[in-house]
Amino acid sequence: MDRRSFIGLVGAGAVLPSGFPGLSKAFQQTPRNPLRRAVTVSGEGLTLTARPARVDAGPGLVDAWTLNGSVPSPTIRLLQGQTARIDLVNQLPERTILHWHGLAVPQEADGHPRLAIDPGETYGYEFPVLDRPGTYWYHPHTHGVTAAQTYKGIGGLLIVEGDEEDGYELPSGEYEIPLILQDKRLGGDLSLAYGVGMPHDRMHGYLGDTAFANGVADPTVDVRRSRYRLRILNGSNARIFDLGLSNGDPLTLIGSDGGLLEAPIRAERIMLGPAERADILVDFSARQSGERVMLRSLAFEAPGMMMGMRGGRGGRGMMMGMGGPGQGSELDLLEFVVQDSPAEPGPPPPTRFSTVPDHGRITAATPRRTYTFNSSMMMGSGPTHTINGKTFELERVDERVPVRRTEVWTFVNESELPHPVHVHAGQFRVLSRTGGRARVMAWETGLKDTVLTMPGERVDVAVRFVHEGLFLLHCHNLEHEDMNMMLNFEVVA
Numbered sequence: 001m002d003r004r005s006f007i008g009l010v011g012a013g014a015v016l017p018s019g020f021p022g023l024s025k026a027f028q029q030t031p032r033n034p035l036r037r038a039v040t041v042s043g044e045g046l047t048l049t050a051r052p053a054r055v056d057a058g059p060g061l062v063d064a065w066t067l068n069g070s071v072p073s074p075t076i077r078l079l080q081g082q083t084a085r086i087d088l089v090n091q092l093p094e095r096t097i098l099h100w101h102g103l104a105v106p107q108e109a110d111g112h113p114r115l116a117i118d119p120g121e122t123y124g125y126e127f128p129v130l131d132r133p134g135t136y137w138y139h140p141h142t143h144g145v146t147a148a149q150t151y152k153g154i155g156g157l158l159i160v161e162g163d164e165e166d167g168y169e170l171p172s173g174e175y176e177i178p179l180i181l182q183d184k185r186l187g188g189d190l191s192l193a194y195g196v197g198m199p200h201d202r203m204h205g206y207l208g209d210t211a212f213a214n215g216v217a218d219p220t221v222d223v224r225r226s227r228y229r230l231r232i233l234n235g236s237n238a239r240i241f242d243l244g245l246s247n248g249d250p251l252t253l254i255g256s257d258g259g260l261l262e263a264p265i266r267a268e269r270i271m272l273g274p275a276e277r278a279d280i281l282v283d284f285s286a287r288q289s290g291e292r293v294m295l296r297s298l299a300f301e302a303p304g305m306m307m308g309m310r311g312g313r314g315g316r317g318m319m320m321g322m323g324g325p326g327q328g329s330e331l332d333l334l335e336f337v338v339q340d341s342p343a344e345p346g347p348p349p350p351t352r353f354s355t356v357p358d359h360g361r362i363t364a365a366t367p368r369r370t371y372t373f374n375s376s377m378m379m380g381s382g383p384t385h386t387i388n389g390k391t392f393e394l395e396r397v398d399e400r401v402p403v404r405r406t407e408v409w410t411f412v413n414e415s416e417l418p419h420p421v422h423v424h425a426g427q428f429r430v431l432s433r434t435g436g437r438a439r440v441m442a443w444e445t446g447l448k449d450t451v452l453t454m455p456g457e458r459v460d461v462a463v464r465f466v467h468e469g470l471f472l473l474h475c476h477n478l479e480h481e482d483m484n485m486m487l488n489f490e491v492v493a
């Protein structure tokens, strides 16, 4: 089967409800099934039109901002080595621009906010797909409103395919489930209004009270007694997910931000900050028909949630009931319902994948840079989020980095809040973490473009860039990013 007919099949399959165990059940479940939303398109000659639309969020219609009228935005399948050609048409009432998160693309295709287009304008992207097969994504990068535009519904998965994944017999077709997991505040009137007037939201980021998968609230997925590949994106503005299954079964992690790991890893929980991805195998073949398995975010200790109380820097209401459960609270994300079907265990996961590229040998002579992340609550002016003591300026170049040179970058979190740090222009390797969790986590052993730093942690990563031009380093807590926790680095010859 060639790639294009495969794409057609996935697209058609995705709109069918999976299984009709009975009319009443199908009637109940179809609105909560997030899979019918994952429209799949090719990245060759694609037009994405940004426009407001009313979309079905499961319990009813909500006002959203969309690409091509759908939430989530279409899943784009790219082939490693191809040239992607994608036009963005802006029919929103404000400026916008898209960023291809995780891909090493030339600066004019990277969605830097200085490239944002006005309503009525079109931006043409053309870039070679250099990155490994894996699960990437795309989202708005319009400075000051990235959080709002993403929250309102713009953003989708980018799936890169290529030879490297051939021969591993990974689940595909209907057994491959792309999932954009998010939290939003779903009002009783089904409004998804976004607003960060409260100091709490501006300090911690916007936390929701309802789990969404692919734009569907409180999602449910019917599965066969078989093995599935879940391509999971934490697409939240600010919430960290510590993923685990309600039945205690371990997750088999096969890939992270930049493609496959060197070998599958079994983990009972996988912590993803905003923008991080996990490629996971889940086996339902030993489950009974009718069994329900919840994918949830397990409770974890979230330093900083007590900030307002402890340091006396904020009002008493700061952590109380603002927008649902606080960071680190347990949250049900998506329920799998095992259907009455023959058990199909399939082949065991491969014991080894190909080698993850590194960025060359690291020695004492390797050039180093340090980026220090800080958040503070100022009397009168509210929260301030800085990198190396500075806030973002659109035109100021903060660092000049030689092209094709390996460097070690250290991210130091001196604040009392988590910061997921994202670097544009290419994938990095996580070398070490000191303080806090004090180790490189299992899901950080492949290529990464975003790494979570908890308070007190120092994370060393190896970077190397192939494109010259102006790129960004920023916190991917979208409220922090919009509040200028971002800097420009220029890759120079």
Ligand SMILES: [Cu+2]
Pocket (backbone or CB within 6 Å): 385, 418, 419, 420, 475, 476, 477, 480, 481, 485
């Ligand atoms: Cu941050």
